[in-house]
Amino acid sequence: MIESTAAARLSDTPSPAPAAEHVVAFLNAHPDFLSRHVAGQLRETLEGVLNDNPALLADLDLPHPPSGIASLPHVQLRLWRERLARLERTIGELHDTAESNARLDCNMHEFARALLASGTRTPEQLKKIIHDHFAVDAIRLQPLAELSAEQIAPLQGWLDSHTPLCGRLSDAQRRVLFDADFPETGSAALIALQPHPKTTLILVLGRHAPDGFNPGQGTLFLEQIGQLAETFLGVPENA
Template identity: 50%
Template sequence: MTNEATAISLIDNNNQSPDNTAVTLFLQQNHGFLAEHCQTNLRSVLEDLLASTPTLLTEIKLPSPPDGVASLPHIQLRILRERLERLTHQINQLRFTAEDNARLDQVLHDFASDLLRTPQRTPEQLRTLLHQHFTVDAVELLRMTDISAQGQQILRGWLDSRTPLCGRLNEAQRELIFDTHFPDTGSAALIAVGNNLAEPDWILALGRHAPDGFNPTQGTLFLRQIGDLAAAFLCPQTND
């Protein structure tokens, strides 16, 4: 009987555990069987299995080496698993971001559609639609011509940049924009509205009671798009 046939007979015994004495005797008589089997048959089986199930390597557990012995395969497997965990986390973050962007795009699309269907282009109507489509606790629209020189000085830093401002307002800015009906613990986004942002016609203020509802770490692209739609709604361009 060949070595391979003998090995098969040892493990194919009506699904019963192989006899320890028979296994020991076989290995004593065939010193090179395990090394040869690992280099040929077992290696081929593992390669085929890993080719069909690439994630298997991240799931199986190898026996630990003896104490004090460094195992290169174990170290490599640990590094590969850690790398896979990082990549999986990054992929999940990208997926969550894509889902959030898709949701925001749909909200912005619905907002734009309702703006186009609205016959009365008034600040009051714009406030109503903003409340309907976005999660905000306060909406204010200030016409620039109604803001005094002192008030514009309070907003000077933001007015010079013309980019949406996100975060906590100081007391003077809060009273100017929201009067006294917005808590000092809230946060806000200020958006310039007009066909020429160097000289905006309006200031659109969105407020949230949560202190971090709007914060400086957030991107401003979405707010810019809201400002563009508000400008098209309130400040239609006229042909000279």
């Protein structure tokens, strides 16, 4: 009670200020007063700031405990910061993927419009429209019936799956589909088309970049290109 009364006099007494000897006497009697008083004021101030700006804690540097002593709050803060950094990276990657998909979706829309507007429905016209709308360095439309059993063998596993294949081609696949016109380091996408019963075509899209067609990118858009191309070639001209 005596301490609190003295503290009140020190902190709240209006002018004139207490005499210096009274301050000295009080501090001599209570040497921990300033540390406790300042710590309490600082805590209240920080709590108010952090309540209004909780994100500040993520970047706030806190004093470390003495060497050799583990501070659980510091460990927890470090773990939360690492988790936040991972989440921010993930969000950034998702944002980039969403933007890329949005651009590709627009290309797909324009590609479909061009197919619908075309009065010529030939393999050459299909390849031209693909070139106009997608970044490809080479396009082949190979009738399966024109390949020998020996040539089909390197493609058999893919043909059985009915799923577009994308990535690096084996040397045997590259020779069958591109002869010597495509670099070994390039990547390709293979899409099977069946515009008419008993007619199978292999649509081959090639990029010189090794990761131009990457298996990790998925095959949804390749499947859509194949469906549109298949319908385009399956409809007679001037129909």
